[in-house]
Amino acid sequence: MQAKLKYTNIGPRLMVTKPVASPVTAEYLMGLSPRQRLTCVYKRMYKLRFMAGDSQSQQEEFKNLLRRKFQKQDFNIRRNKLLGLDEQLLEQSMARRLANTYAFLFNATCEPDRTIPEVNFYHDLEDALKSRHETSVIHTMLRMEYETPSILKYDYAYRWVEGVKDFYKLADQELLSKDYNKLAGSKIAHFIGFLQYERSVAYLNESLTLCL
Structure with missing residues (x-):
């Protein structure tokens, strides 16, 4: 990666002068095997790790999250469990999601080389320093990566989702059953x-055709 420090009226900004990774399209990915497809996108995303956060801990969480999603997690299982679906995405659809997700992540981590707005008042400075929507999403995901208990993080079958749903279904009933008391005594009740x-x-x- 090549970058330059640019001094502006809102402070020093680190601008990338040479792209850290090349863009990728769904059409290009469809020309690869399923395994090559994942490897291609993973390598490009991994190159963005140094710009995923200001601290080393954020960068480590980024790497851990990336490895788990690409090496262990099945996106279809996760999608179906969370949204109550029962379908498998077609290869073309998954390739489009991978390409869109890489573009989303690139926008979240790379500072755009754009004209710095004129700053006259404090609210102008706030607007100029405001994070992009993609950046806010990724930072939230990194924070949740740190806070999520291991019992959830490494449950790749997402069994805990049904446990939480069952607990709150039972909680709506007038007479609390033994099943409710059993779930209430477990850690599952705290995972809503x-x-x-x-x-x-x-x-x-689903709204942006991604696979975050």
Whole structure:
């Protein structure tokens, strides 16, 4: 990666002068085997690790998240469990999602070489320093990567999702059953916040054709 430090009226900005990774299209990915497809996108995303966060811990969380999603996680299983679906995405659809996700991640991590707006008042400075939407999403994912318990993080079958759903279905009943008391005594009852987060990411994936 080649970069230059550019001094502006909103402070020093690190600008990339040579692309760290080349763009990729769904058409290009469809010309590769399924395994090559994943390897191609993974390598490009991995090159962005140094720009994923300001701290070393954020960069480590980025690498861990990337490895787990590409090496262990099945996107179709996760999608179906969270959204209540029962279908497998076609290869063309998955290739499009991979290409879009790489573009999303690139936009989140690379500072655009754009004209710096004129700053006269404090709110002008706030607007100029405001993070891009893609950056905010990725930073939230890195924070959740740190906070998510291992019992959820490494459950690649997403069994915990059904446990949380069952618990809150039983909680709506007038007479609480033994099954409710059993679930209430487990850790599952405390995972509703993580389920809501995972579902939010799943809905974002569907609206923007991604596979975050």
